[in-house]
Amino acid sequence: MSESPAEAVHDGAGAREGKRRNVFARIALFVRQVVGELRKVVTPTRSELINYTIVVLVFVTVVMLFVTALDYVIGLGVLAVFGD
Structure with a gap:
């Protein structure tokens, strides 16, 4: 080909x-x-596109929550070490 x-x-x-x-x-x-x-590219169907979009949004939300929690914990650690 x-x-x-x-x-x-x-x-x-x-x-x-x-x-x-x-x-x-x-x-x-x-x-x-x-x-x-x-x-060779195959266009996804409407239902596949909706499913992929939902998966991406859920993944981004989970990662965002993880980073937010990590930032909060690190902030508490910095405050504990260096004080108010």
């Missing part, structure tokens, strides 16, 4: 002789590879 990055940049003879493709050929190759990868 598409070339691997190693094959794309260097063909067999060019790699041994130290030759590189010109800049326009490399850009064209990059664009072809990007289009090939974008064709």
Whole structure:
């Protein structure tokens, strides 16, 4: 379907002789590879998107609570060591 990055940049003879493709050929190759990868992308359904969004929001909330608790405990420790 598409070339691997190693094959794309260097063909067999060019790699041994130290030759590189010109800049326009490399850009064209990059664009072809990007289009090939974008064709593999699957758009999530509406229900999947809602589920992923809920998972992210719950995770962010849990991490936020953890950081808040850690900040509070460290603040108490600093007050205990250095006083009011």
